[in-house]
Amino acid sequence: MTDGDDVFAISAPKVECLLAAMLVRAEDVISTDQLCGEIWRDEPPRRATATLHVYISQLRKLLKRADRGRSPIVTRFPGYVLELGENTLDAHDFQRLAQQSRAAARAGRHAETSMLCGQVLSLWRGTVLGELRGGAIVDEFATWAEETRLECVEMRNEADLALGRHRELVGPLYALVAKHPLIEAFHRQLMLALYRSDRRADALQAYHHVRSALDRELGISPCRQLHELHQAILLDSAPALPSAA
Template identity: 55%
Template structure:
């Protein structure tokens, strides 16, 4: 990286930039999910996330262009984590997801998709009461932080759990 008015110049050699690899793997994982190839999707998404180290661009976060790029990169990572959670749920890996999802929620308490995934993972792990407690926690957080009720997907998940909707069962959901 060179300092050059009005900012910095990044010279890329013949090597690929990790973010470009990350982006290609995330795109491939997204395509695999659409095609219901969940094992391959999980593999791509795990490899993509394996490239991620710390915060996007480290300490270089100033300016509207860099700040916008950092937000975009961060959002792509969060989406990748969400897609990986969905792939794992489709593969029946709900029990191993529970601790991971609790951590993601602690880091991203306004990301409703993680609550939905956790509720489903808990329900499939025969922990219906815990799944309903997660809904209450999400609702409380959203109301306190934003004055909002949970999104439709979360409300639908709560109703499905309360009615023991068979569509939540793994054999039906696949």
């Protein structure tokens, strides 16, 4: 954690877990019961509330700045709230830029969509709160963040395909389908990028791979968009521009 030129490290895992939950829900009151559940899950100690007060006190001392006169952690019934004041979080920038990306995509502004999604993804720092997962607050946030990231990856790919960047997308899309074999949108984008790169046979092979994966893992067939694109590639009549996501 940084504050200007100062760098702080929290060595106590439960205090770190508490801070993560309060940052995720910054400006919102979190009840004492919710915080206890976040720290100890379903096995709180006998004096959980008293121990929570100790952890809150430790965080207040850590976060208190002389120029502010008080800690940003405020007691407010039925628990506590972390007040950011003029400070911001990367998560808030992530959310704001994702919303702007959606608006640009809906309006068909492909270059702007690609740029904004790139800015969203540049804020990604790997697994979200990896070792701190397990509590409801952090898990909900981590799920939202990961789904938003994948949405922005898909939107950027669509925008880049519309901008004619199909050849440079082939490699990243192969990596995406390997990592997310059941996300059909990425397979569709890969098939289209390959077809538009004069790799019709590879595009057809990509369809066979996703069809096999879906049948093996879920017992289902590819979605309508994948099926229709496959038929169009077979007939060598796939659209010159990608279909909308």
